[in-house]
Amino acid sequence: MLAIIGGSGLYSLGEDFHLEEQAPRNTPFGDTSADILQGRWQDIPLVFLPRHGPGHRVPPHRVNYRANIWALKQLGVTKIIAVNAVGGITSDMPPLTLALPDQVIDYSSGREHTFFDGDDAQVTHVDFSWPYNAELRGILMEVGLQTGQPLAASGTYGSTNGPRLESAAEITRMRNDGCNLVGMTGMPEVALARELEIDYACLALVVNWAAGVGDSSISMQDILQNMEQGMRQVKSLLFAAARLMQQ
Ligand code: HPA
Numbered sequence: 001m002l003a004i005i006g007g008s009g010l011y012s013l014g015e016d017f018h019l020e021e022q023a024p025r026n027t028p029f030g031d032t033s034a035d036i037l038q039g040r041w042q043d044i045p046l047v048f049l050p051r052h053g054p055g056h057r058v059p060p061h062r063v064n065y066r067a068n069i070w071a072l073k074q075l076g077v078t079k080i081i082a083v084n085a086v087g088g089i090t091s092d093m094p095p096l097t098l099a100l101p102d103q104v105i106d107y108s109s110g111r112e113h114t115f116f117d118g119d120d121a122q123v124t125h126v127d128f129s130w131p132y133n134a135e136l137r138g139i140l141m142e143v144g145l146q147t148g149q150p151l152a153a154s155g156t157y158g159s160t161n162g163p164r165l166e167s168a169a170e171i172t173r174m175r176n177d178g179c180n181l182v183g184m185t186g187m188p189e190v191a192l193a194r195e196l197e198i199d200y201a202c203l204a205l206v207v208n209w210a211a212g213v214g215d216s217s218i219s220m221q222d223i224l225q226n227m228e229q230g231m232r233q234v235k236s237l238l239f240a241a242a243r244l245m246q247q
Pocket residue numbers: 085086087088160165166182183184207208209210211
């Protein structure tokens with residue numbers, strides 16, 4: 001079963017999503033961000049969860065990533081496509097770029113970031129060399145080509161804590177570290193999915209130049225405009241990917 005985790009700007013799949021069941025929010029790790037919606041997107045069965053909750057009330061550092069991923073696993077989810085709005089750091093990632101990161105660097109802190117807390121007597125270290133699933137990324141690449149929507153095939157996602165944006169020096173440091181993209185919700189989500197053996201890909205939409213990269217300061221108005229415009233492409237890619245995965 002495929003799950004889509006919607007990020008900033010993607011709070012529903014629209015009228016073509018027919019709700020069949022709504023899973024309760026409570027888990028052993030606390031409540032999920034929102035009710036998890038199980039249904040059909042046209043005729044394709046899938047699960048949808050808006051990461052920031054209804055009305056975007058949950059900020060990135062307070063998302064209960066463990067509850068979200070655990071609840072999806074309980075519902076039989078084996079694949080996740082996560083949508084994340086991000087800032088572009090390198091010149092190949094201007095606003096409105098759609099990118100499929102293949103690497104991540106975690107700059108976040110103070111988040112519950114593991115299911116293996118030592119309580120179960122077994123110390124577990126999952127392999128995280130390649131955080132994002134190559135097959136899912138390949139499917140998204142393919143539907144991008146089919147639908148004439150070019151995607152950046154790789155990139156390193158630097159995941160910060162937020163909710164504030166970064167300083168220009170922090171972005172310079174991240175660029176020096178090898179980051180192409182910056183966002184606040186990449187981690188620990190992808191790592192938790194790996195711990196529960198769920199395949200995971202991130203479809204990142206660049207909504208602004210990162211701090212100090214563009215000519216001017218970052219405007220919320222521009223971000224919202226890019227988000228609205230980009231999410232239309234995101235939705236059509238997601239639908240095409242879900243369809244291809246069903247075949
Ligand atoms: N920084 C961090 N997170 C973001 C940004 C950014 O510039 N844009 C969208 N999410």
